[in-house]
Amino acid sequence: MSYVKKPALIEEKSFEIITKELGVRNFDEKTSKVVKRVIHTTADFEYADLLEFHPLAIETGIEALKKGGDIYTDTQMVKSGINKRKLSALGGTVCNFVHDDDVVKEARDRSITRSMVAIEKAIKNENIRIFAIGNAPTALFTLKEKIDKGMPKPDLIIGVPVGFVGAAESKEIIKSLDVPYIITKGRKGGSTVAAAIINALIYMI
Template sequence: MSYIKKPQDIEIRSFEIIEEELGEKVHEFSAQHLPVLKRVIHTTADFEYADLIEFSDDAVQSCLEALKKGGKIYCDTNMIVNGLSKITLDKFNYSAYSLVADKDVASEAKERGVTRSIVGIEHAAKDKNTNIYLIGNAPTALFRLKELIDSGEVEKPALIVGVPVGFVGAAESKEILPGSGIPYIIVKGRKGGSPVAVSILHGILYQLYKREGF
């Protein structure tokens, strides 16, 4: 049986198919936004994301400018941390981390009767080097981060990727970002998740860094 074996060729052909199947819809997305959408569809095989993904006008550019300066990315799951290309992040002096599994965070969350995601985002927000947030799981993290920004306790970040998946608060948490003045990328409704958050950042990263063979 004949099939494509080279990983680069598989990805290249996949993206060709995605663009073919998007058809005229590709023209609805800017040159900065389209690579992000295509990578999300590549990750999920779900073309509905073309109707669900939403970008603030400055989202990708703000993230690109931040990446050139170095910093930290806070992730609301370790799955996001592990999914990000560390080799690529290292090129820009960036690191990704999560605090949801931290013992002190877990203890504080239990004592306060709140989610670990709330406490984790509070701790991360105190780090001045953390300026990109990837939220793929916990609506409570997104709600709390927005509260901290609105209160002035946290400076406006370079980008919030708000794509928590689920049924309780997920859709509602994403609705708080449009019109906020914060650079954001969201997936409207219930869909999203950690793999989607990873694919969104990779869709931006790979506009700056071309991997070998691509």
């Protein structure tokens, strides 16, 4: 069989195809890089219309990463998808507390999601500068509640939960916080989308 075996060549060809099919869009160069990486990850061109960027989001995100800021993710899947070798070279790590024993217990006791309890734990950690939420609407709702109550604000919230119950609403309310955000409108999103956005930021540094 004849097929392309070199990873770098596969990625280069993929981005050529995406650029061609995406056509002329009104994105600046950095935004375009994020959008294309999300399409690369999903093969879904709808994301060009679904992604919404706070005007400062990409710059503040890149600055936070350059300073070695940590990233909190709502699932192990997002964590797995992030290029941790490159993140680590910048001095940052990825945290996720959903499987922590104290979080599991407290979620069960209070009969709420583990995501919510984990966010409460994360927001107290001052090294966490970016929240990348790919699955749990409740994580975004909790983030909104805590910031409204005066908890310290992160530098960037990536809010892209996928889903049918609460996902779209959770992303809209994040826009009302005075915190730079990157979201997907509507139901679509997910772990791979959250990881792709983070990786696009990392690769721009």
